[in-house]
Amino acid sequence: MKLNRIAPFGAAVAFALAGVLATPATAQDDAGSSNWTGPYIGGSLGYNWQPNNTANDIEQVYFDTNGDGQYGDIVRTPAGGNAFAPGFCNGKATSATTCSRGDREGKAAWSVMAGYDRQFGNIVVGGVIEGGQSYGSNYVSGFSTTPASYTLVRRLDWEAAARLRAGYSLNRTLIYATGGLAYGKFKNSFLTTNTANAFAENNRTEDDWGYTVGGGIDQKISDNFSIGLLYRYTRFNPNDYSVTVTQGSAPATNPFVNPASTSGQTVIGRSNEQYTTQSVRVTAAYRF
Template sequence: MTLHRLAPLGATLAFILATPALAQDDGGRVDWTGPYVGGSFGYNWQKRDGGEHLRFDTDGDGNFDNVVTTATGANAFSPGTCGGSPRGVTPAAGCNDDKDAIGWMGHVGYDMQFGNIVAGVVAEAGDAYVGDSVTEFSTTPASYTMTRRIGWNGNLRARLGWTTDSGIMPYITGGLAYAKVKNSFFTSNTANSFTQTDRNEDGWGWTMGGGVEAKVAQNFSIGARYLWTRYNVGDYRVNVGQGTAPATNPFIITPSGTTDISRGDKFDTQSVMATASFRF
């Protein structure tokens, strides 16, 4: 995790620690019980997926476990792959990194306090703006790139924390996650035809992480949190037809007479966000 990704978390933690404890008229502990609404703003990123490859189904059995070969039996995609968008038609040209970006979310939740233990549930929805590409290079030479982007996303999480009497609460959290995933395809191959299926996918998965929150007024709290999220996707695919390519084209000289292209079925993202909540 690089320093610029930790900056929103670090700045918020520093502010929390520098904020005086919430004054108590009765000398008792701060009470977290009740509903709240608010929002968060921060940074989203994803792991570098240099080991990911495009996958091929050449026999039409629905399993993407085949190798596309030339008429001589050689691997048509032997040049290799990269975890990003291509700068040219060969690996030597390099690839652009995936897109990491700022993000925002709105949330609504409810907490119950039991002594110094605080348990609750929170629902969030917002946008992450991240983009994840993978490119395969063929011997033609040509490049083939699949890109997926998160539209809006949300989660439903449980939280479990421990609060000081003055109202500083570290916590762990986890639950269900959802994202609307938008897929696209680009290739420098202008001979074959390419038909996309399920460009917009429902990415269901789970999320987990932790954070710290502090009550800075009777009805207001601020905090910072980290989440690691995995979305399960995999419906998107591209069917390659003959187009204007010759009958000896590697995509066509297959058991099924065509080739389907897919990619990995896991989409992992991470985020650090500063949070603010109004508590009723």
């Protein structure tokens, strides 16, 4: 994780949150002190996107042609050339020869949560568990000399997190940092314009554990109800999905199965196992 890229964004979000919530906090100073100790339930709704980073920009489809379980092999034409000389892109193929270029979708996200806070003077510490859905997908494509396109699609279907948080109470306003364990359930799929070979997908659904960090501001608008804004950075490393290519109706000299350069089949994977997201969400909670 490149903290030098994340930190400025997080700081900008924090200042923005402070500006949005400072007025309600000031207006309610006369309402008396507020204690954040106790359990709460609530939810969040917001926007999820994938960050612009080097790992995503250089991602490509990669191959295991000799069956040794190691990727990075070159798929060879019968003449010995590179069957994927046209190249790769970190996006969705729009035809057998072109790509959408760029792969940083932004989508809606929601979650439900339950937590507990305890206040010590102005310091508030606590924990929260949450779960919900994020609707983003990412793509990586390769293009062969045939020509044909091959696209691996990865979508984060469900996610959950168990986070600790620690913050500073300004009466009815709480500014906090948070971080913890994240869980993601992914759905994978494969798209190709190649109608000759046969393709078998492995581990279309996979689970992965990762981490999440962030920060936010909560504002009490009554003794039992709070609203807020939350920024989170989350990273997973799902890497179980692959596609096995066999002969199908293609000739025996097909680059994916040619016995002169393969083990009789080729396994397709993706070079970047990272799946990272950033999100900004509005939160609401009922406090007991």
